[in-house]
Amino acid sequence: MIRELHQKLVTGETTATALAEEYLRRIEENDGSIGAYLTVMREDALSNARLVDEQLKRGETIDILAGIPGALKDNICVAGVRATAGSKILDNYIAPYDATVVEKLRALRGTILGKTNMDEFAMGSSTESSAYQKTKNPFDGERVPGGSSGGSAAAVAALEAVWALGSDTGGSIRQPAAFCGLVGLKPTYGRVSRYGLMAMASSLDQIGPFGTSVEDVAIVFSRIAGHDTMDATTAEGGFGKRFEEYLTGDIRGVKIGVPKEYFSENLDSQVRDFANEALKRFQELGAEVVEISLPHSRYALPVYYILMPAEVSSNLARFDGIKYGLRINDDKDSLSQTNSLLETYLDTRRIGFGNEVKRRIMLGTYALSAGYYDAYYRKAQKVRALIRKDFEEAFEKVDVIFSPTTPGPAFRFGEKSEDPLEMYLSDIYTVTANLAGIPAISFPIGTMKEGSASLPLGGQLQGKWFDEETLLRVADAYERKTASAG
Amino acid sequence: MLSQDEVKHIALLARVGVRDEEVEKYQKDLSAVLDFFRELEELDTENVALIDHSAEATNVARTDMMANDTKVTKEALLSNVPETRNGFVKVKSVF
DSSP, rough: OOOHHHHHHEEEESSSHHHHHHHHHHHHHHHHHHHEEEEOOOOHHHHHHHHHHHHTTTTTTOTTTTTTEEEETBOOOTTTTTOTTOOGGGGTTSSSSHHHHHHHHHHHHHHEEEEEOOOOOOOOSSSTOOOOOOBBTTTBTOOOOOOHHHHHHHHHTTTTEEEEEESSSSSSTTHHHHHEEEEEEEOOTSOOOOOTTTOOSSOOOEEEEEESSSHHHHHHHHBBBBBTTTTTTTTTTTSSSGGGGOOOOOOOEEEOOOOOGOOTTSSOOHHHHHHHHHHHHHHHOOEEEEEEETTTTHHHHHHHHHHHHHHHHHHHHOOSSSSSOOOOOOOTTOSOOOOOOHHHHHHHHHHOOOOOHHHHHHHHHHHHHHHTTTTIHHHHHHHHHHHHHHHHHHHHHEEEEEESSSSOOBBTTTTTTTHHHHHHHHHTOOOOOOOHHHOOEEEEEEEEETTEEEEEEEEEEEOTHHHHHHHHHHHHHHHHHHHHHO | OOOHHHHHHHHHHHHHOOOHHHHHHHHHHHHHHHHGGGGGSOOOOOOTTOOSSSSSSOOOOOOOOOOOSSSOHHHHHHOOSSSSTTTTOOOOOOO
């Protein structure tokens, strides 16, 4: 879609201003029923579009993403624009600087339409934990869009943005992409700068793109990736060609691993059928399907739900009512009644944070506390090493690893929000990539009927460290084949 | 199962105020997740080396010079502070 729109801009068939206006109109007309956006950056979008149009008028070459309207998850900072991360504790927070990804997008004049809804501080798999609003799945208004980047996914799926950025700590890009029929990429840890992304779990977080095609995702990804002196975990060195240039459609000889642990008898039979169909299609394209084993994958969820809250408890210590955001100074219902600094902390965090955030902060605090550190945190770090080793061994035999993205399609509002553990289990296929630090992509592999609703399903490919190009090439070849098969 | 006193202790360590009527709910929720962690106990990790990070990065240090970063202004930072006085952040007394 991006390439077509770019062509229209270059040939003068449309203007960047007209594009921005069209998408702003769609947001105005439709977003009341979708709820994807928390903040619409109308003036910003239009003034950027005017700059692109002036460049075009002067006959200058513009980047393929210039003037193409997109959206940002609300935990990514844009200077001078409200950034809540879906939390009441940041209700009045204005970001004082641009995230590195925003700086990069601004430099090539991508149009930014606004900031999207999300689970509070990216903690959740349904966007229901946002303190502000529900976001509906554009395929069925009674269902969640997935999460935590649910607003970004819904915005693109509802055609209220061409592309969007999300963040993925345990599946928060891939799962909503799967639920909303989109392509979503979690890059290798260290591929995209996290500077200006509100930290959730620093050893797991990555920013990545959503789009309606693999090529769109590759185009956006190429433009946000790279080393950044402001994020010491970003990898040195460039990546040669732009990622969209690797999309040849040719995947002959590519070895696709199928972990037997992911296809156990517990897997829903419909989801299994779709996954097997996808594998057949890969074979028709000349790829080789190989059964592999990831013996420690069954421990991934408990490891994730120890390490992630531990990092959360540390990262969210900064929200204390002192430096920014909400401050509760004299709550008449205060529990401590000491009128001290401690009271400010306790009251601000009790009132400012939602339940899921408080649960995870407390879990993490417990896992790191004296006497439990070895049993939980240290143990989980060791199992994380074993999970990483599973992948190292698997990637000696195969190029990519295929699985469903989620155990099922989008679920209904309230279906899992009462039981935290039930919600956590929906991350079963996605958390491993974050623990191992490898890249992973979700792309549509079919539509499942549930009653009167047609719900998209996603397939996931996990790849070698810093080998996004193979992931994108394989997913793109699949997409072309599906398009030609009708 | 965590005791109610343990829940209150964790909440205080985490600087999260918890109301008496919420303690039971947290007790139940946190204990369920902690039980789920038990699965790891069956694994022998005695000889597994620790990793802290999925990235194979080494520490990066900047030169010891004052950063002339004018992108983030003092005004922009202070405008987000709930209470200030004379350009300082105002807080309650510690005790």
